[in-house]
Amino acid sequence: MRWSQAFIPTLKETPAEAEIISHKLLLRAGLARKLTGGLYTFLPLGVRALRKVEQIVREEMNRAGALEVLMPALQPPEIWQQSGRYESAQGVLFKARDHAKKEWVLGPTHEEVITTLMAGELSSYRQLPKNFYQIQTKFRDEIRPRFGLMRAKEFVMKDAYSFDTTDDAALASYKKMYDAYARIFQRCGLKTMAVEADTGIMAGKFSHEFMVPAEAGENEVAWCEQCHYAANVEKAGSRATPCETISGGQPEKFATPNVATIDDLTRPPFNTPAARQIKTLVYIAEGKPVLILLRGDHQLNEAKLTVALGTATFRPAEAQEIVAALGARPGSLGAVGVKELPVYADETLRGAANMTTGANEDGRHLRQVDLERDIAVKHWGDLRLAQAGEPCLKCGQPLLIRRAIEVGHVFKLGTKFSEALHALFLDESGQKRPAIMGCYGIGVTRTLQAVIEQCNDKDGIIWPLSVAPYTVCLTPLSVAPEGAVMKLAEKLYADLSARGVEVILDDRDERPGVKFKDSELIGFPIRVGIGEKSLAKGEVELKTRGGAMEPIKADEALQKVLEKLSVK
RNA sequence: CGGGGCGUAGCGUAGCUUGGUAGCGCGCUUGGUUCGGGACCAAGAGGUCGUGGGUUCAAAUCCCACCGCCCCGACCA
Numbered sequence: 180m181r182w183s184q185a186f187i188p189t190l191k192e193t194p195a196e197a198e199i200i201s202h203k204l205l206l207r208a209g210l211a212r213k214l215t216g217g218l219y220t221f222l223p224l225g226v227r228a229l230r231k232v233e234q235i236v237r238e239e240m241n242r243a244g245a246l247e248v249l250m251p252a253l254q255p256p257e258i259w260q261q262s263g264r265y266e267s268a269q270g271v272l273f274k275a276r277d278h279a280k281k282e283w284v285l286g287p288t289h290e291e292v293i294t295t296l297m298a299g300e301l302s303s304y305r306q307l308p309k310n311f312y313q314i315q316t317k318f319r320d321e322i323r324p325r326f327g328l329m330r331a332k333e334f335v336m337k338d339a340y341s342f343d344t345t346d347d348a349a350l351a352s353y354k355k356m357y358d359a360y361a362r363i364f365q366r367c368g369l370k371t372m373a374v375e376a377d378t379g380i381m382a383g384k385f386s387h388e389f390m391v392p393a394e395a396g397e398n399e400v401a402w403c404e405q406c407h408y409a410a411n412v413e414k415a416g417s418r419a420t421p422c423e424t425i426s427g428g429q430p431e432k433f434a435t436p437n438v439a440t441i442d443d444l445t446r447p448p449f450n451t452p453a454a455r456q457i458k459t460l461v462y463i464a465e466g467k468p469v470l471i472l473l474r475g476d477h478q479l480n481e482a483k484l485t486v487a488l489g490t491a492t493f494r495p496a497e498a499q500e501i502v503a504a505l506g507a508r509p510g511s512l513g514a515v516g517v518k519e520l521p522v523y524a525d526e527t528l529r530g531a532a533n534m535t536t537g538a539n540e541d542g543r544h545l546r547q548v549d550l551e552r553d554i555a556v557k558h559w560g561d562l563r564l565a566q567a568g569e570p571c572l573k574c575g576q577p578l579l580i581r582r583a584i585e586v587g588h589v590f591k592l593g594t595k596f597s598e599a600l601h602a603l604f605l606d607e608s609g610q611k612r613p614a615i616m617g618c619y620g621i622g623v624t625r626t627l628q629a630v631i632e633q634c635n636d637k638d639g640i641i642w643p644l645s646v647a648p649y650t651v652c653l654t655p656l657s658v659a660p661e662g663a664v665m666k667l668a669e670k671l672y673a674d675l676s677a678r679g680v681e682v683i684l685d686d687r688d689e690r691p692g693v694k695f696k697d698s699e700l701i702g703f704p705i706r707v708g709i710g711e712k713s714l715a716k717g718e719v720e721l722k723t724r725g726g727a728m729e730p731i732k733a734d735e736a737l738q739k740v741l742e743k744l745s746v747k
Numbered sequence: 748c749g750g751g752g753c754g755u756a757g758c759g760u761a762g763c764u765u766g767g768u769a770g771c772g773c774g775c776u777u778g779g780u781u782c783g784g785g786a787c788c789a790a791g792a793g794g795u796c797g798u799g800g801g802u803u804c805a806a807a808u809c810c811c812a813c814c815g816c817c818c819c820g821a822c823c824a
Contacts, residue, residue, distance in 0.1 A: 690785075
């Protein structure tokens, strides 16, 4: 490609809308432009990089034995009703109506479609295992699109769905995808970590997320450097420091005027450490109030609460609901003597004694509360958020917590969809059984931006060779057609092109500074600078993005470039 | 959905408090001089000041409503 013929609108200044580095570079390097919030046009350079990522994904999926298909993005709502997700996915479903006013949904994911397909095609165990994938645009009515391509209303996703006859076989399919994902992200030049994940509305057995460590990420990951335990904080467990277990006597009410928070009680005159307090939360679960007890220095993990409650339909109670349930306002809440409401307590509190908690009277608290003696706990479980520095569950080393971008997610689904949508087969004994499914997603557009987020410096993007829109940028410093500089540039351009190298020739009549800045902003992995001064010595300049300038003999330039391309 | 911020030329912005018919930088066009790290000189083009309403002799500026964009949050009593 000749730069003069291309469309590469680089920007000197950063558009005000961009906050994080990858979003800024996406716009500045002329890769994409915003249509409106959460919707982007990929410009030629952006499309090239995107296609590179797609191709890596495609190659690795094929290598892992998955079969490429392409499903409709427009879907009938009936299959969503059949799977039971028409309601639960309300929040993200884009809907459209046709001329007859019939409703359609724009696919946010394709379990319903693929399972419907298999319901029609599958009949025998002999057809399994099978794994189908597609690379396609997904639509999600995100509450808040963010950071350019990072969270968009429309985005390119690779989704795959496996069908197996047994749990063991399903696990093998899962493992294949897990391994394929590790290869995919590695080939994209990304450092990722696979972490245990919460399964959310997918309701699967277990899952892993592939995370790119980055401050701009929307997730938090807990991990242990010692034993390599790693989990999304929504899922992560950790050991807590032990509670006091020696009873201080019978509960005793005391006045706490103007005390509204855990923090207030830690200060004089009360001096009660947060770890010696019981935090009482009121939630409304499926319309009914429940109490949740945590230690004062701990925080609730709603993903874990979902598991404990057995429902995702819950929310924090409003102030008036709290008063109705307990007779006191937030700040003086407690569970002592409460019999009519179910009490869910965090495991950490088991055996805790001599604790302080609200007395369900405004301005009063109770001390010398012994958990199991004084509170009727209905359900004990892990309800708390793991915190940095707490000992790892497995080895006891302090856990680290870092932000990260989720680029891939693998789920073991089980039979939820195959049962609901009748993807059944006859086994060896003639028994009709539902296929055991797994599903596997990669945010392709998000992966692209994650690469930029991870690979950049003050001058711009540093593309890994594997996803660079062009791998080589030829930069003649003067473009007079008959000059020696341009003649050499043209020859190199022809030779590299002939060998299938993706090369761009900066034939613009611009000053050297402009060309250098642009090539670094965009981040082509290899630049060959050709100028009169060095050419007089028979040399050109080979520069890898992020590396040092290296003078090389002009007549060896082709060979050197080819070496760089194959070595890296 | 709640909170905060912002909307002025393609991009970045000043002007708004204190109302008087819009300015700067980048980019763009033309000519000239330059030419190894985002050149310089000169002359230009480009604006419904987000939209609608109100106040006023007069509104980018004050008031009301709406729309859009960005950020934080969606919980911790």
